[in-house]
Amino acid sequence: MAEGQAARRGAVVLLQEVTAKGRTIAEILSDAENPLKELSPQDRARAQRLALDTLRRIDSCDEVIARQAERRPGLFVLNILRLATTELSLRPKDAHGIVSEAVNLARGDDRSAQAAGFVNAVLRKVASSNLRFEPQRLPSWLRQPLVQRFGKAAVRAMEEAHMAGAPIDITPKDPARAAELAERLEGDLLSTGSIRLSAGAQVSALPGFAEGEWWVQDTAAALPAKILDVQPGEKVLDMCAAPGGKTMQMAAAGADVTALDMSAKRMERLAENLARTGLSAQQVVADALAYGVPNQFDAVLLDAPCSATGTIRRHPELPFIKDPADLKAQSRLQAQMIDQAVYVLKPGGRLVFCTCSLLPEEGEEQMASALSRHKNLQRDQKAVAGWPGAWDAKGGGLRLRPDHMAQEGGMDGFFIAAFRKDG
Numbered sequence: 001m002a003e004g005q006a007a008r009r010g011a012v013v014l015l016q017e018v019t020a021k022g023r024t025i026a027e028i029l030s031d032a033e034n035p036l037k038e039l040s041p042q043d044r045a046r047a048q049r050l051a052l053d054t055l056r057r058i059d060s061c062d063e064v065i066a067r068q069a070e071r072r073p074g075l076f077v078l079n080i081l082r083l084a085t086t087e088l089s090l091r092p093k094d095a096h097g098i099v100s101e102a103v104n105l106a107r108g109d110d111r112s113a114q115a116a117g118f119v120n121a122v123l124r125k126v127a128s129s130n131l132r133f134e135p136q137r138l139p140s141w142l143r144q145p146l147v148q149r150f151g152k153a154a155v156r157a158m159e160e161a162h163m164a165g166a167p168i169d170i171t172p173k174d175p176a177r178a179a180e181l182a183e184r185l186e187g188d189l190l191s192t193g194s195i196r197l198s199a200g201a202q203v204s205a206l207p208g209f210a211e212g213e214w215w216v217q218d219t220a221a222a223l224p225a226k227i228l229d230v231q232p233g234e235k236v237l238d239m240c241a242a243p244g245g246k247t248m249q250m251a252a253a254g255a256d257v258t259a260l261d262m263s264a265k266r267m268e269r270l271a272e273n274l275a276r277t278g279l280s281a282q283q284v285v286a287d288a289l290a291y292g293v294p295n296q297f298d299a300v301l302l303d304a305p306c307s308a309t310g311t312i313r314r315h316p317e318l319p320f321i322k323d324p325a326d327l328k329a330q331s332r333l334q335a336q337m338i339d340q341a342v343y344v345l346k347p348g349g350r351l352v353f354c355t356c357s358l359l360p361e362e363g364e365e366q367m368a369s370a371l372s373r374h375k376n377l378q379r380d381q382k383a384v385a386g387w388p389g390a391w392d393a394k395g396g397g398l399r400l401r402p403d404h405m406a407q408e409g410g411m412d413g414f415f416i417a418a419f420r421k422d423g
């Protein structure tokens with residue numbers, strides 16, 4: 001098989017699973033039947049990168065293909081064309097090789113063998129078209145509320161950030177050694193305290209990974225635990241904990257952490273992460289809505305399940321596989337979780353609520369409605385002070401967006417609110 005062909009085949013299989021079945025890449029790869037499991041680590045990484053690059057441009061690819069094709073191809077053939085069109089847009093100088101590898105790919109599968117000539121003809125025309133793609137527009141169910149809240153220019157900037165993808169950030173187990181670790185890993189120490197690695201790093205092979213000196217965590221995702229600022233010995237509940245990024249931050253700070261999550265499978269990953277980093281926490285698999293007794297915890301971190309629309313840079317398939325009809329139920333669950341968090345907090349205790357969502361109904365609106373439901377709950381603006389003013393959310397809390405820190409490579413979208421229960 002020609003160099004790169006295994007990775008291309010893997011990329012088309014991923015695209016097929018996403019577009020035919022509406023599954024996320026993460027779900028596909030965590031399957032026992034992971035379709036990339038036979039590939040070398042390099043080819044696996046390359047297949048994923050190609051699939052993600054294609055998903056970030058899928059609308060533009062479809063437009064170009066529709067202009068050049070006389071008929072609409074079946075989905076598998078279309079995915080071969082989408083992949084090759086993406087590659088042509090990124091590496092136009094390699095057009096000859098890209099077209100011939102796409103034709104070979106088509107020949108090698110029963111679903112596309114008969115269309116090999118068609119693939120060749122379409123891609124030759126695509127290769128000579130203008131392939132400078134604009135950032136992909138979000139679907140209207142997501143774009144509309146974001147434009148309403150943040151304005152058109154901001155949404156455009158977010159779409160640009162989605163197109164650019166995301167770097168790898170890591171959180172050091174010992175924040176005091178961040179500068180030294182950044183140097184060792186040849187990364188950049190960000191003003192937030194995270195270390196940003198150069199693109200293409202193979203994480204598990206880097207110094208300090210096996211020894212558990214750090215873990216991968218987007219810089220925005222590392223902020224909620226910093227804001228909760230747990231102290232040694234404090235009794236803390238991480239209410240939706242798996243796979244454990246925030247549990248590890250709080251355990252590393254010396255708190256007595258209870259890590260709770262409803263998913264036993266995800267809790268296995270949390271246990272592995274704790275074992276690798278040599279940190280400890282009580283691990284509970286349970287429904288957060290039915291866990292705990294009143295006045296039990298000094299602090300609660302609630303990283304609630306959400307639309308994950310703040311992570312589109314890493315998961316470009318989300319906008320078109322998410323069902324907006326699920327949003328209402330999810331936002332109701334978030335409110336119930338906040339109520340339960342307030343219930344288990346001691347008087348005077350602190351709560352940080354966050355979601356990796358861009359949608360106000362999973363962020364700003366949750367904060368306002370929590371304050372109106374709980375008269376014994378106050379905003380804790382001091383806790384969220386000290387970050388760039390552009391991150392302040394209207395009405396309190398922090399609104400982090402993918403177009404923030406653009407010069408340094410962006411950040412995931414998050415909403416973070418800090419509260420204190422009356423003493």
Ligand SMILES: C[S@@+](CC[C@H](N)C(=O)[O-])C[C@H]1O[C@@H](n2cnc3c(N)ncnc32)[C@H](O)[C@@H]1O
Binds near residue numbers: 241304
């Ligand atoms: C955003 S993720 C948490 C990420 C985690 N805090 C971290 O930093 O690694 C949300 C989690 O909520 C969990 N979850 C969803 N519904 C739940 C419930 N009713 N009770 C407990 N956990 C729940 C999911 O299994 C998922 O692991």
